[in-house]
Amino acid sequence: MSRRTLPTMFLLAAVAAGAAGCAMPWTPAGGKSGPLTADLTFAAVVEQTDQECPAGDATAFDTSWPGEDGAAQCTFVDPDEQFTVTSGEIELVVPDGEDGTAQNYVTISLDDADATVLSELTETLVGRAQPQNQLAIIIDGEVESMPAVMEPIVDSEMQISGGNDMSTVYDKLTG
Numbered sequence: 001m002s003r004r005t006l007p008t009m010f011l012l013a014a015v016a017a018g019a020a021g022c023a024m025p026w027t028p029a030g031g032k033s034g035p036l037t038a039d040l041t042f043a044a045v046v047e048q049t050d051q052e053c054p055a056g057d058a059t060a061f062d063t064s065w066p067g068e069d070g071a072a073q074c075t076f077v078d079p080d081e082q083f084t085v086t087s088g089e090i091e092l093v094v095p096d097g098e099d100g101t102a103q104n105y106v107t108i109s110l111d112d113a114d115a116t117v118l119s120e121l122t123e124t125l126v127g128r129a130q131p132q133n134q135l136a137i138i139i140d141g142e143v144e145s146m147p148a149v150m151e152p153i154v155d156s157e158m159q160i161s162g163g164n165d166m167s168t169v170y171d172k173l174t175g
Contacts, residue, residue, distance in 0.1 A: 033091040037175035041138040043082030092170035095132035105161035
């Protein structure tokens with residue numbers, strides 16, 4: 001797995017869980033919840049380049065992965081295949097894991113209209129070649145993840161897991 005595919009792992013659980021309509025198998029032991037206060041945008045990825053993003057291009061996002069080589073990566077999204085969610089409920093779930101291996105995750109609950117639009121968008125991404133099969137998840141103007149879409153997300157609730165402590169993502173979503 002290359003350093004550039006690591007951010008795509010961030011929401012793979014959300015895509016899989018949303019497509020299957022199933023929940024993660026952890027018992028919540030704690031956490032917090034609140035309304036979505038940030039702009040949450042879902043967008044189809046069009047292209048990725050190993051160059052700096054052009055200044056002033058609203059469709060270009062710096063998706064460089066921190067590392068020793070410091071290589072640049074710019075991801076472009078399709079302005080016609082994106083939408084922004086402005087309401088919803090966000091929950092940070094802290095699983096009850098005795099062995100300490102269970103990770104926190106964030107649950108995003110969308111209203112029916114937004115869930116329908118997300119389902120339609122992800123349906124168009126299925127079967128496309130990479131990177132056009134990726135869904136950019138953008139929070140307040142920064143790409144948080146770019147999972148490859150294998151099946152449409154058909155549920156109004158999705159879970160974000162992976163990476164480090166998910167409380168940072170929760171805080172971004174709830175302000």
